[in-house]
Amino acid sequence: MNERFGDPESADSIAGREALESFFGLARDAGVPVGMVLFPELDAEYPDGRIEDYRLGFLMDRVRAICKLHDVPCLDLRAVLAPSEPDRKMWANRLDSHPGRLANDLAATALIEQFGAQWQVAALALHAPLGQAKADETKGGRRHDGGESHAPDDGRR
Numbered sequence: 001m002n003e004r005f006g007d008p009e010s011a012d013s014i015a016g017r018e019a020l021e022s023f024f025g026l027a028r029d030a031g032v033p034v035g036m037v038l039f040p041e042l043d044a045e046y047p048d049g050r051i052e053d054y055r056l057g058f059l060m061d062r063v064r065a066i067c068k069l070h071d072v073p074c075l076d077l078r079a080v081l082a083p084s085e086p087d088r089k090m091w092a093n094r095l096d097s098h099p100g101r102l103a104n105d106l107a108a109t110a111l112i113e114q115f116g117a118q119w120q121v122a123a124l125a126l127h128a129p130l131g132q133a134k135a136d137e138t139k140g141g142r143r144h145d146g147g148e149s150h151a152p153d154d155g156r157r
Contacts, residue, residue: 001055001056001059002055005058005059006058008062013062017062017066020063020066021066021070024066024070024072028070033118033122034072035072035073035074035075035114035115035118036063036064036067036072036073036074036075037074037075037077037107037111038060038063038064038074038075038076038077038078039077039081039099039107040054040056040060040077040078040081040082041056041097042081042087042090042091042097042098042099042103043091043097044056044082051078051079051082054078054082057078060076060078064076073114073115073118075110075111075114075115077106077107077110080106080107080110081103081106081107089102090102090103090106091103
């Protein structure tokens with residue numbers, strides 16, 4: 001990674017930055033809200049417990065800067081997940097350093113804290129009209145389009 005992306009002006013770094021900015025632009029133009037989550041490697045070493053020394057931190061810092069530039073909320077999980085040494089309790093199993101239950105629980109809690117209110121508002125906005133239309137559909141056995149409802153008429157309406 002350092003070879004490809006260590007220099008922020010390398011061809012790979014520029015291509016990565018442009019791809020991320022393009023994604024943000026496409027989402028914005030389509031009216032789709034976007035948030036970024038940065039999930040560090042769980043087998044990485046953090047010298048002296050300092051998350052600033054994470055070996056891929058420079059990439060995460062660049063992504064955070066791009067997010068800030070484009071007003072995209074960004075959750076950096078380094079502070080949540082960074083142990084002072086590789087912590088196998090966070091791993092999927094003793095041979096697999098992918099996130100296990102503990103890491104996912106910690107990440108999920110941080111995600112809800114960061115994005116939960118926005119998701120709830122968005123979900124309510126998306127589903128309220130659908131719920132209302134569904135309720136209106138079955139009132140009196142008539143749908144919005146004037147067709148008959150196929151709900152059984154048991155006299156309890």
